[in-house]
Amino acid sequence: MMDSRQRGTALLVAGCFFMEMLDGTIVSTAAPQIAADLHTTPASVGLIITAYLVTLAVLIPLSGWLTARFGPRRVFLAAITVFTVASLACALAPDLPTLVGMRVLQGVGGAMMVPVGRLVVLARTAKPDLPRAVACIVWPGLAAPVAAPLLGGLITTYASWHWIFLLNVPLGALALLVARRLIEPGVQSAPPPLDTTGVLLTCTGLAALTWTAHLVSETHSSLAGTALPAAIAAVALAAAGRHLLRTPHPLINLRTLDVQSFRAAALDGSLYMAVVGAVPFLLPLLFQEVFGWGAVKSGAVVLFVFVGNIGIKPATTYLINRFGFRPLLIVSTLGLAATTAACALFTAATPVAVIAVVAALGGVARSAGLTGYSTIAFSELRPDRLRDANALFATGQQLAAGLGVAIAAAALRGGAALTDAPRSAYAVAFVVLGALCLVPTVGALRLRPGAGDAVRRVVAGQRGVTQAIVSDSRKSE
Structure with a gap:
């Protein structure tokens, strides 16, 4: 079982993941207010979103080498410090160029926080405890894009855009204090020359x-x-x-893809993540542009996706242990495909309760699927390959989070080209995303039945007796 230090470390990394993902999405809600305050256009404000995402994508691949060179504790603490200080600087920025520059600096910290923090958790957690640890890390990152529309709407309605960044300051300071207590100095190695x-x-x-x-x-x-x-x-x-x-x-060891379970998580899991990121982007647009809802009502309904995330979280470890990764991923990918395609049927007359139920069921699929992918990714890797695999997995996930919005926007444009009705354009986009989610379903069907069993505690029989599976992960290499 995980001890208190391991649980605390997992929750710490989860909090950092939440801050990183939230800052990648919440700013779009405040774009009009930022543009008015800084005397520029909302389109120009898009640069502060893109600068952050580009910095994350560029620097995450370096996380593995930097960790080996300077040690995980030093890199992790430095990343939290940079992210927190940059957040304060963003709030104080007097003009757009300064804000864009501070967003780049914020991305430097964000690029190191989660990959390095997750590596610390992976390296110090026994394989049978991995599903529980990963579940703690994953769900806050899932919650951030869903909570962003409501939180951003509340901040811009009742406060000012500066608070979007100021909220990170006490959270970052707390994370830094906790990290100093929990993260122990690791053994510093001599890495090979930087590629x-x-x-x-x-x-x-x-x-x-x-x-x-x-x-x-x-x-x-x-x-x-x-x-x-x-x-x-x-x-x-x-x-x-x-x-x-x-x-x-x-720099990134692509040879780790020779392990089937990791390959499925890195490739199929990234595509799944793209669909996961696309839905919270499209739903608020549908509600506001087509249904005529306000930002707060729209954000509140989208928040039911988060309700589904939270509702299933206590059961994800049990489901992995009881049924295994292959059935869980098949059901999760099919569930996300179905609930995403079901959004195509929404109209302004659809009862809010029905929309909330579909959103919550989609949240259940999101949480179970991403927990499954994030856990099976490292289930059959030798300890000496964790650092390389973690850097590759983090890069794929970050790219997917950014590409999901682009895929949704492209699908929406395609729908608009096929029909003159705005609601129909959104219907086409949701159907395309639902169909896209079937690709990971095919990948899940191709997994061998025992994939990932090295980290499972299988529930045996109706009496609920559990036993740990002992597996030599090197057999899968």
Whole structure:
């Protein structure tokens, strides 16, 4: 069983995950107020969102090497400090260029907080306790994009946009104090030389891909303007993949994908995460632009997704132990596909209670599925491969969170091109996202029945007797 230090560390990382994800989404709600206060346009304010997401995408791959070079405790504490100080600087920014610069600095801290914190949890948690630890880490990150519309609406309605960033200051200070007590100094190793070619190719490709996603999500971007960064991303990432597979000490070790359970989590889990991130983006737009709801009512209804997340959380570890990862992921991916497609049926006349139930069921699928993917990812890896796998997994998840909005925006544009009715355009987008979620279902069906059993405590029979499965994870390598 997890001791108090392990539980505290998992909850600490969960809090950091919540801050990081919230800051990636909540700012969009305050864009009009920020634009008016800083004497610029709401479209220009989009830069503060993109600058943050690009910085995360570029620097997360470096988390593994920095952890090996300086030790997890030092990097984690520095990341929380940078994130907190940058949040205060964002609140005090007098103009847009300063705010964008401080958002980049905030992204520097955010890029290190969660990957390094999760690595600390993974390295110090016994495999049978991994589902419970990962469940603690995952759900706050799920809650952040869902809570952002309501929280942002309340802040901008009853306070000012500065409080979006000021809220991080006491939270970050508390996290720093707790981290100093909980995170013990690790053994500092001598890492191989930094893969500078991998850094240049990978970071260029990820930055270009994230910028492309931003342009796709913007309503006024041109095809020519989007094609150039998309081409740069494709060329750079293709070259990066070729380099990373050939160099002896790559920045991101793609060879960890030879483990089937990790490969499923890194690839299918990232696509699943993209759909998860797209739904909280589309629903408030549907409610406000088509149904005519206010920001607070819209955010309150979307919050039922969070109700589903919380409702299923105590049962996710039991479900993994009782049924295994393969059935859980099959049901979760199908559930998210069904509830996402069901949103296409919403109209202004649909009872709010019905919308709330569908949103809550979608939240159940989100929580169970992402907990499953985040746990099975590290279930069959040797300890010496955790750092490499964690960096790759974190990079995929961060990209997916950003790409989800771009996929939703592209689907919405496609729907608008097919029909003149705004509600029908949203219906097309939700159906496309639901169909996209079936791809991870196919991946889950291809998992072997015993995948991830190394971290399960199987519930035997009707009497609820439990026993730990003893498995040599090296057999899966």
